[in-house]
Amino acid sequence: MISAPPQGTTEPDLTPEIRAIVAHADDNLILAQRLGELISNTAELEIDIAVANIALDHLGVARALYTHAGKLEGKGRDEDHLAMGRTERQFINLLLVEQPNGDFAHTVVRQMLFDAYQLQLWEDLSRSTDTVLAGIAAKALKEAAYHFRFSSGWVVRLGDGTDESHLHAQDALDALWPFTTEMFDGGAAGYRPAWERMVIEVIDEATLVKPTDPYQRTGGRQGFHSEHLGFVIAEMQWMHRTYPGMEW
Amino acid sequence: MDASNLPGDGVVSALTLDVDRARFVVSRVVDPEIPVLTIEDLGILREVAVEDGRVVCTITPTYSGCPAMRQIEDDVRAALLREGYDEVEIRTVFHPAWNTDWISDEGHRKLASFGIAPPVPEDAVLCPRCRSDRPRMVARFGSTACKALMVCSSCGEPFDWFKQL
Numbered sequence: 527m528i529s530a531p532p533q534g535t536t537e538p539d540l541t542p543e544i545r546a547i548v549a550h551a552d553d554n555l556i557l558a559q560r561l562g563e564l565i566s567n568t569a570e571l572e573i574d575i576a577v578a579n580i581a582l583d584h585l586g587v588a589r590a591l592y593t594h595a596g597k598l599e600g601k602g603r604d605e606d607h608l609a610m611g612r613t614e615r616q617f618i619n620l621l622l623v624e625q626p627n628g629d630f631a632h633t634v635v636r637q638m639l640f641d642a643y644q645l646q647l648w649e650d651l652s653r654s655t656d657t658v659l660a661g662i663a664a665k666a667l668k669e670a671a672y673h674f675r676f677s678s679g680w681v682v683r684l685g686d687g688t689d690e691s692h693l694h695a696q697d698a699l700d701a702l703w704p705f706t707t708e709m710f711d712g713g714a715a716g717y718r719p720a721w722e723r724m725v726i727e728v729i730d731e732a733t734l735v736k737p738t739d740p741y742q743r744t745g746g747r748q749g750f751h752s753e754h755l756g757f758v759i760a761e762m763q764w765m766h767r768t769y770p771g772m773e774w
Numbered sequence: 775m776d777a778s779n780l781p782g783d784g785v786v787s788a789l790t791l792d793v794d795r796a797r798f799v800v801s802r803v804v805d806p807e808i809p810v811l812t813i814e815d816l817g818i819l820r821e822v823a824v825e826d827g828r829v830v831c832t833i834t835p836t837y838s839g840c841p842a843m844r845q846i847e848d849d850v851r852a853a854l855l856r857e858g859y860d861e862v863e864i865r866t867v868f869h870p871a872w873n874t875d876w877i878s879d880e881g882h883r884k885l886a887s888f889g890i891a892p893p894v895p896e897d898a899v900l901c902p903r904c905r906s907d908r909p910r911m912v913a914r915f916g917s918t919a920c921k922a923l924m925v926c927s928s929c930g931e932p933f934d935w936f937k938q939l
Contacts, residue, residue, distance in 0.1 A: 661869025
């Protein structure tokens, strides 16, 4: 008999504050891993370097957040425990960031939607009374602004480019739009208006059409993921799990 | 580094840890990716203190994912160990967040002489070779997280610009 998957058991002991930090760390780690898949595989050297740089920023933010969450929790879990020692059901990242890279349009549309969200998030958290979190957010805010310039610039170039590139950009936007509402669940609704203004400005300039289908998917923050996350985690964690405690 | 050039008498014991001397040793550690700058020039060295017989060195990253941080930690430990400080703790802090205003004037001068345009606003960047004010952005993401790639429209020199943050 196959028992039902555990419901709502994702990191049950975490306080809401620590859980939120882990969620943001998971977003950044999984997106870093996704972007890392592209290194040496993009069309141009400049894009390769840009993608690697952006991945590195996300990875750095994830490491700082995991370390901070582990210290707040006080049970001796460090960044490696949290990144490499948790299972798919324990990850609470957004579904958006685990979506496959697809073609380049998918990659930059995903990035643009996420960068615009992170700009609101880091702006808010940079005023946190938790000074460590505020410091991490203040740094990440500047990096997110730089990422947004890259991602939104490419969305405009593809959308307002050739007929072919326009088709790809619109496809990507339609495919990824259902994962956007999740960003604003759980007390983050206040980020939505500014996010939407930024995103719609890009969509308009790119001559794209904002998707109208109301269908939205959520669940990542509760540990219910799309089928893609397991593969991302398997690739990311196998070395650490094969050689526990390994060091370079 | 030659210990005879250092302030202090070169004898270190747990009871007489000389914080000024430790600070001097640490301040001369260079950035592994831009070896013309010390970590003090770069503004990432926050504090050197002595606590409970240990040297406590507080540093801050330039960019969240700066891969040089681990190397810098190792280099700080090694520099202190060479001078006899074997009890060392490195603390990484994120608050307040580093920005390029923390790079010293000396740091700006060293960067320019090394062929890297220092972190001035993008429209004020000068070619480090011919001083022309007409550089062109080639790629916003350059050889390291903190630099962008530019090319001079006058002399054709490709060069790194330390991005203003």
